Amino acid sequence: MMNENETEAEMIEREIDSLSPQDKERARIAIFRWRADLLKFPHLCPKGRCRRTHKCSGNPDICMNLLAPFVPEAVHDAVAIIFDADADRVTYDEVRAKAPIEMQAYEEWLGKIQDSKEAAAPFLQRKSRDTGSQSHEP
Numbered sequence: 001m002m003n004e005n006e007t008e009a010e011m012i013e014r015e016i017d018s019l020s021p022q023d024k025e026r027a028r029i030a031i032f033r034w035r036a037d038l039l040k041f042p043h044l045c046p047k048g049r050c051r052r053t054h055k056c057s058g059n060p061d062i063c064m065n066l067l068a069p070f071v072p073e074a075v076h077d078a079v080a081i082i083f084d085a086d087a088d089r090v091t092y093d094e095v096r097a098k099a100p101i102e103m104q105a106y107e108e109w110l111g112k113i114q115d116s117k118e119a120a121a122p123f124l125q126r127k128s129r130d131t132g133s134q135s136h137e138p
Contacts, residue, residue, distance in 0.1 A: 033057075035064070035079055040109075042054050074105035075102075078105055079106070081099045
């Protein structure tokens with residue numbers, strides 16, 4: 001419970017201090033997994049389960065240490081902004097309006113990941129059905 005003289009940041013700090021070391025580690029892992037998911041690292045992850053589920057399901061430190069150095073700083077900034085916006089319940093459009101450069105970098109990053117997915121596994125892409133075409137019979 002927050003007292004009258006305590007700021008929100010102080011309350012959060014007090015709550016964090018009250019957590020057990022195991023709870024702090026679980027929270028850290030959850031945050032890193034969420035960041036990895038935002039950066040689309042599961043697509044690039046060496047673990048098949050992460051690639052299949054499109055979610056970080058292993059040790060996020062591995063992907064963060066391996067892949068994060070290749071992510072532009074503006075994209076890291078965008079993820080931090082998104083993280084803060086989520087806590088404040090700000091919409092994506094509002095975030096984009098407040099941080100257009102970072103969000104543009106983030107969207108470009110997502111486009112590169114999508115392009116690499118399509119280039120790496122074109123046989124996994126769904127084929128559109130052309131209802132007007134006729135089947136070729138021998």
